[in-house]
Amino acid sequence: MKIAVYLDGGSTPLTVIEPPETFNLDTTKLEDGRHTLVLKAIDEDGATSVREMEFAVRNGPGIAVHGLRDGDSVTGQISVLANAYSSRVGDIFEPMRIETPAPIPTWAWLIFLVVFAWGMWYLGMTYKEHEAQLVAAVSLPSGAGEATPVGGASDASRGLGKQVYETNCASCHQISAEGLPGVFPPLKNNAVVTAADPSDHVLTVLNGLQGKAIDGITYAAPMPPLGALLSDEEVAAVVNHERTSWGHDAPLVTPQQVRELRN
Numbered sequence: 001m002k003i004a005v006y007l008d009g010g011s012t013p014l015t016v017i018e019p020p021e022t023f024n025l026d027t028t029k030l031e032d033g034r035h036t037l038v039l040k041a042i043d044e045d046g047a048t049s050v051r052e053m054e055f056a057v058r059n060g061p062g063i064a065v066h067g068l069r070d071g072d073s074v075t076g077q078i079s080v081l082a083n084a085y086s087s088r089v090g091d092i093f094e095p096m097r098i099e100t101p102a103p104i105p106t107w108a109w110l111i112f113l114v115v116f117a118w119g120m121w122y123l124g125m126t127y128k129e130h131e132a133q134l135v136a137a138v139s140l141p142s143g144a145g146e147a148t149p150v151g152g153a154s155d156a157s158r159g160l161g162k163q164v165y166e167t168n169c170a171s172c173h174q175i176s177a178e179g180l181p182g183v184f185p186p187l188k189n190n191a192v193v194t195a196a197d198p199s200d201h202v203l204t205v206l207n208g209l210q211g212k213a214i215d216g217i218t219y220a221a222p223m224p225p226l227g228a229l230l231s232d233e234e235v236a237a238v239v240n241h242e243r244t245s246w247g248h249d250a251p252l253v254t255p256q257q258v259r260e261l262r263n
Helices: 106-139 153-170 197-207 232-243 255-262
Strands: 002-007 015-017 033-042 048-057 061-068 081-085
Touching: 081 232, 153 232, 197 232, 197 255
Parallel strands: none
Antiparallel strands: 002 015, 002 033, 033 048, 061 081
16 A cells, blocks of 8 residues: 655645655745645555645744734724744744734723822822921921920929820820810810819829719710829829910929829
């Protein structure tokens, strides 16, 4: 038995082999496109069998097209972008040779514009907030919103009192001592803070307070006891800080008085 191999309807066999046998088909000598390979088997008794095989050759440059697809229905003028690329054995790979500059789709531009607009809005709002804070800081008169102690206590005691207040009290009563309506009572112009007898003031700091109406208002948040956290000197310092700040001029208390009230 033998097999005759024909290419593209040729009358002369490309090769004749005795099966099973391998033969080489050199596609580099063929044009790119569709081709037909015909294998004709001839038996010893003269019986024949034919098999046709279609294949495509793509040895030439690759072609990319944008703007027109197979089967598209078009009218008028259209913009078609064409690109071709190829490579051979031994060529250095160059990505730019196979990249076709396809246009950026509309949806990608829309996403970019939305993200850009949001980013500009965010930066603008952040800048305005920062600018407002700067303006507010510059507009405040010197010492506004801060405690302004008056005489009676040493500089060291005043400094300690201010430090203890800012660490333990300002988060609720605020630096301005005006508190938060319905939540934390104000210390500014508070009758206990400005009273001639500082005992209630000291006891409130030591033991805390809850449920007592102040000027007819019952505040939701309890005053926690600070006696276990602060020394007699610290309690005296913060009480004196509150009694001599924000325009107050109430009598001071000594660490000894705090010690006696603590016991």
